[in-house]
Amino acid sequence: MARRNDHSRDELREMALSAAERVLQQEGFKALSARRVAADIGYSAGSLYTLFKNLDDLCWQLNARTLTQLLAELDRVEQTDAKSCLLAYGHAYMAFAHDHPARWALLFEHGGSRDMPTPASLSERIDSLFARVEVCLQQLKPEMPAAECALTARTLWSGVHGIAVLALRQKLFLDQAQSADKMLQQLVDHFIKGWLIEECRDA
């Protein structure tokens, strides 16, 4: 029953999001609740609804943060050769998924219910991710029209994403970890090769 003014509104939002990330990381998706997050930052559950419209809103904002962090990881890639760069992106992507499974899963499993549209803050970041892939592809095929470039980038990256999903969810039933790396290598390798080679007969 009080105003404490210990922190600004933005500080509180930041604290709440950090707490939510901590809960996700350490105790998984099922442990994430309004009361839990509120308790972790020393406030009551009702207070969260001053900072966020509802829990969905908190998740959207959380996802935006996750994506910026993921993009930052991708930007640590230093390969200049286009294909090596794509592979390094893939590795970074899968490493991120592996290191932050709950947050990464939330990225794709949240908001799946109804027509609820993905907020712009998210779609911008996703586009920015695809843009990095497009740059690599453009480098491999300079004369390629932009539309094809966008499509191809999404095809290739969907493949990388799919490997990450099934590996993380353990739906592959091979001998675990390094298979995923091999698969990534295979995917990028064969896809790029097949994409570049137009001569050499139509198989």
Next chain:
Amino acid sequence: MARRNDHSRDELREMALSAAERVLQQEGFKALSARRVAADIGYSAGSLYTLFKNLDDLCWQLNARTLTQLLAELDRVEQTDAKSCLLAYGHAYMAFAHDHPARWALLFEHGGSRDMPTPASLSERIDSLFARVEVCLQQLKPEMPAAECALTARTLWSGVHGIAVLALRQKLFLDQAQSADKMLQQLVDHFIKGWLIEECRDA
């Protein structure tokens, strides 16, 4: 408070699973609850716990049914040419995901929390799915060792899965529906081409 014996135990389980599927299909994941399913078959919530260990158990059994239905869809493919067959599998897979979004999503989003292992009834069916892909690949490269075949099948199918995921979740931000089909075509086409061509210089 009574025994009615209107239906056998197995009939009841069947009714409950069907009701759950109906709820998922018509009202989405968030509408699925023990009380809802029980009410839909004219029983009380507590009765469900005579039929299933808990809601997770119901979901596992539901997923097993979903997978058998998916496999049946795949078996309607009639292409004999290996590559056309793979493409047809891909189309069938994505059509299924499109037509049964909630049940399909449950297949991959359920049980993601902890070390809870995928039950054998599920992993068997998933293996059976991969087996179909392996047959096609084996046909394209008869001399290929089984281990490589298994890995390649999973790589290719992860790609198909990834396209389905991102298309369904609308994380691609192209002009929707037919892009997914183009992407599928692109993926299978380029991946297979790149996989088959070993001569023709190493790009």
Next chain:
DNA sequence: AATAATTATGAACGATGTTCAAAATAATGA
């Protein structure tokens, strides 16, 4: 007909998301 075995119930428990009147504090103006 009496007894045993089964099956369905609904109340109960703790937990969830969310709302909102009230309470407590800070800011402001006198």
Next chain:
DNA sequence: TCATTATTTTGAACATCGTTCATAATTATT
């Protein structure tokens, strides 16, 4: 300095959730 206004935080309340379990109601068996 004090009264007033504006802001912030609360905690109780509501409906819902998964789950358990003693008990009631019914069938099966003796």
